[in-house]
Amino acid sequence: MAEVTSKKVEESNGESLFVLDAAVIGAGVAGLYQLYQLREQGLNVRAFDTAGGVGGTWYWNRYPGAKFDSASYIYQYLFSEELYKGWSWTEKFPGQPEIERWMNYVADTLDLRGDIQFDTTIESAHYDEDRGRWTLTTVAGQVIDTQFLVGCCGMLSAPMSDLFEGQSSFKGQIFHTARWPRETVELKGKRVGVIGNGATGIQVIQTIAPEVGELKVFIRTPQYVNAMNNPQYGPAEVEEYKSKFEYFQERLPNTFAGFEFNFDNGAWADQTPEQRQAVLERIWNNGSLELWIASFSEMFFDEDVNEQVSEFVRNKMRERLKDKELCDLLIPTDYGFGTHRVPLESGYLEAYHLPHVSIVSVKDNPVKRITPEGIQLTDGTTHQFDVIILATGFDAGSGALTRIDIRGRDGRSLKEQWQQDITTTMGLQICGYPNLFTTGAPLAPSAALCNMTTCLQQQTEWITECIQHLRTNDLQVIEATREAEDAWVKHHDETADATLVTKTNSWYMGSNIEGKPRRLLSYIGGVGAYRQKCTEVADQGYPGFEMH
Numbered sequence: 270m271a272e273v274t275s276k277k278v279e280e281s282n283g284e285s286l287f288v289l290d291a292a293v294i295g296a297g298v299a300g301l302y303q304l305y306q307l308r309e310q311g312l313n314v315r316a317f318d319t320a321g322g323v324g325g326t327w328y329w330n331r332y333p334g335a336k337f338d339s340a341s342y343i344y345q346y347l348f349s350e351e352l353y354k355g356w357s358w359t360e361k362f363p364g365q366p367e368i369e370r371w372m373n374y375v376a377d378t379l380d381l382r383g384d385i386q387f388d389t390t391i392e393s394a395h396y397d398e399d400r401g402r403w404t405l406t407t408v409a410g411q412v413i414d415t416q417f418l419v420g421c422c423g424m425l426s427a428p429m430s431d432l433f434e435g436q437s438s439f440k441g442q443i444f445h446t447a448r449w450p451r452e453t454v455e456l457k458g459k460r461v462g463v464i465g466n467g468a469t470g471i472q473v474i475q476t477i478a479p480e481v482g483e484l485k486v487f488i489r490t491p492q493y494v495n496a497m498n499n500p501q502y503g504p505a506e507v508e509e510y511k512s513k514f515e516y517f518q519e520r521l522p523n524t525f526a527g528f529e530f531n532f533d534n535g536a537w538a539d540q541t542p543e544q545r546q547a548v549l550e551r552i553w554n555n556g557s558l559e560l561w562i563a564s565f566s567e568m569f570f571d572e573d574v575n576e577q578v579s580e581f582v583r584n585k586m587r588e589r590l591k592d593k594e595l596c597d598l599l600i601p602t603d604y605g606f607g608t609h610r611v612p613l614e615s616g617y618l619e620a621y622h623l624p625h626v627s628i629v630s631v632k633d634n635p636v637k638r639i640t641p642e643g644i645q646l647t648d649g650t651t652h653q654f655d656v657i658i659l660a661t662g663f664d665a666g667s668g669a670l671t672r673i674d675i676r677g678r679d680g681r682s683l684k685e686q687w688q689q690d691i692t693t694t695m696g697l698q699i700c701g702y703p704n705l706f707t708t709g710a711p712l713a714p715s716a717a718l719c720n721m722t723t724c725l726q727q728q729t730e731w732i733t734e735c736i737q738h739l740r741t742n743d744l745q746v747i748e749a750t751r752e753a754e755d756a757w758v759k760h761h762d763e764t765a766d767a768t769l770v771t772k773t774n775s776w777y778m779g780s781n782i783e784g785k786p787r788r789l790l791s792y793i794g795g796v797g798a799y800r801q802k803c804t805e806v807a808d809q810g811y812p813g814f815e816m817h
């Protein structure tokens with residue numbers, strides 16, 4: 270086994286230089302577990318995070334109404350029964366404050382805090398081929414020298430927050446949802462404008478609508494929604510879900526999307542219209558993401574099936590909206606249900622029945638700029654506000670990594686490369702960037718079609734095992750080959766192109782950002798199938814990866 274060579278040395282100017290075996294960027298769901306595993310393996314490892322605390326997504330997204338869309342009992346670490354059973358959720362879909370407390374519980378229970386450096390942004394990461402090591406530099410000028418670099422930066426962590434001309438001129442308060450302040454933001458009685466109605470915007474809108482003085486929602490693309498059923502949990506419910514720990518451990522990594530449910534409803538073609546309707550009704554009433562990722566898989570491939578499921582959901586929305594004009598503005602007609610993220614909601618549609626809530630359609634009259642008074646549209650109309658909320662999403666998948674100046678072999682820049690074409694090898698490594706591992710990265714199953722904790726545990730465990738393999742065999746460097754990367758990209762694209770997801774515009778395809786190369790950012794072949802492929806690679810001694 271290779272020796273642990275790392276140490277922390279003092280430089281002459283008094284600045285400490287960390288010499289590490291592994292540096293982990295991010296202290297969210299992936300980062301905490303990656304740090305834990307590599308430390309357990311005996312590596313000198315340290316995590317770095319821009320945030321002032323742990324949680325990643327659940328640290329930053331503290332906007333009103335932020336909550337889980339995965340059930341709390343499966344959005345969990347499953348490697349430790351003690352850790353799982355040591356925490357009790359108060360409801361099926363808890364809110365951000367409870368989730369952030371849980372992430373702190375995880376960090377404390379695993380005693381991770383001492384190995385995390387908060388308030389630290391990694392600005393650059395450069396690979397030195399001669400030494401086979403990475404040099405990281407922080408915004409504050411600190412230098413870190415490490416053999417392995419693991420990106421646990423999140424798939425949805427680079428907010429599209431500086432989007433409109435004139436934003437800084439606004440005289441009121443303006444917030445991106447993923448940079449919501451820790452302090453209470455007073456919205457009572459205020460005139461509020463919300464741009465964006467994705468999963469985030471919907472949670473914000475339904476939460477603030479009752480308290481604000483006036484709410485205008487700027488909608489470009491309407492959303493299919495699925496009503497959430499959120500039972501509260503007392504001791505009996507908690508005991509019940511905890512008793513299924515072993516079942517979840519076995520089940521979650523092997524389903525299509527890492528949830529407890531799977532496509533177990535039989536083939537669409539084998540059923541009568543009445544039988545299909547009964548299945549859809551039953552699942553609809555469960556009030557979870559099941560309708561989307563575990564009703565009928567044909568919905569992702571067959572336009573006719575997709576249209577029938579879409580119409581089922583449209584009818585559910587019509588029943589609640591009643592008003593024809595609201596139906597026209599809020600019910601999608603030009604893309605199919607499930608071809609991008611389906612948000613869960615609680616009273617979102619009813620919020621538009623409130624007299625002080627209105628919709629501004631920006632489909633044909635886009636937002637032009639932010640003025641000192643409010644939001645100006647292309648036709649010159651200005652809407653005046655005290656507060657503007659940008660629920661405008663993220664530079665998903667690639668943004669977290671391209672916002673760092675990452676240079677691989679021969680000084681190649683990941684940012685420049687991904688401006689042309691976004692590729693990875695199974696989302697775990699990138700050809701040209703030795704000893705760099707990634708999680709929640711493009712071309713692996715991730716936020717788009719996966720319960721994040723399921724996917725991130727599997728990915729970090731694969732990385733841990735891979736590093737262990739190198740050390741056991743006295744190998745210093747690993748890099749995905751060009752052939753392996755090309756083969757993965759080809760398989761990924763073929764799998765994606767067989768579905769309707771690639772025909773719809775959304776962050777899944779990178780189309781929320783002008784000029785971003787178009788490719789489905791998440792692997793859609795299924796979490797179980799992906800896991801199997803990754804395991805095979807490891808079991809066969811990492812074919813497709815060069816090691817020395």
Ligand code: NAP
Nearest residue numbers: 336337338465466467468469470489490610660661662776
């Ligand atoms: P998003 O899905 O990308 O939605 C962004 C919204 O902003 C869209 O409605 C988009 O309209 C709109 N928008 C962007 N630029 C605009 C512009 N210039 N003018 C007008 N509208 C504009 O982002 P998100 O809602 O933050 O959600 C991102 C992902 O985060 C979700 O898909 C989900 O995976 C995750 N999420 C998870 C949870 C949870 O699990 N609890 C909660 C929230 C979010 P267009 O559609 O027309 O582009």
